[in-house]
Amino acid sequence: MKKGVFLLCLALYAFSVTLTIFVQAAGIADEKLRLLSSFGSLISFFAVLAMLFLIFRLKDNKESKVKSCGQKQRKNPDEKNPSKEKYLEFAARNGLSRRESEIGYLVLGGLSNIQLAETLFISLATVKKHLTHIYEKTETSGRKEFAEKVKAF
Structure with missing residues (x-):
């Protein structure tokens, strides 16, 4: 508009x-x-x-x-995410691209698909496509399983 x-x-x-x-x-x-x-x-x-x-x-x-999306919105604030270095090692071992790694890390921060699209200035369809690739490469079925696999790494 x-x-x-x-x-x-x-x-x-x-x-x-x-x-x-x-x-x-x-x-x-x-x-x-x-x-x-x-x-x-x-x-x-x-x-x-x-x-x-x-x-x-x-x-x-x-x-x-960007400021509002940058705030982490975890469902459980006591839950800790792995360090960025540990996550990047996980992403590299699973063959994630740079953009997929970035999106995966933001997913761990609790951002929704819409927030990801707004933060990264990409379309919602692009976010969904990247998430599909992330889940395929990490052999997970969704956000929760992805987060659990990263934390177990």
């Missing part, structure tokens, strides 16, 4: 700048066209302001999502 509004503002800006340049370059003396050109300049100014607002708003939303 916000990206669509941004693209609309960008198109409006491009149109208004083109109109202003055309009227000024053609040297049109018609008062109505000059007024339209001035209006186009005003529109382009507000379009730029709207785009800047949307850019900062989108950036803030992404940062807040």
Whole structure:
């Protein structure tokens, strides 16, 4: 939605700048066209302001999502995860790719599929595909069994 509004503002800006340049370059003396050109300049100014607002708003939303997803959300807070080094050794022995290792470690942190997608800026389908590969390579059937296998390693 916000990206669509941004693209609309960008198109409006491009149109208004083109109109202003055309009227000024053609040297049109018609008062109505000059007024339209001035209006186009005003529109382009507000379009730029709207785009800047949307850019900062989108950036803030992404940062807040990353911060909220970065907090570990374990079901049992007393439960300890293995060290990162131990996990990476587990991942290497099971043939996980770098991205699969990253996703697997975040899964151990308790992130949901949606949180993984938002944190890593990938689609939900991509997360599911990586998880399928992780479970196949580690010969597990889901998150719980995966976590147990990593902890037993």
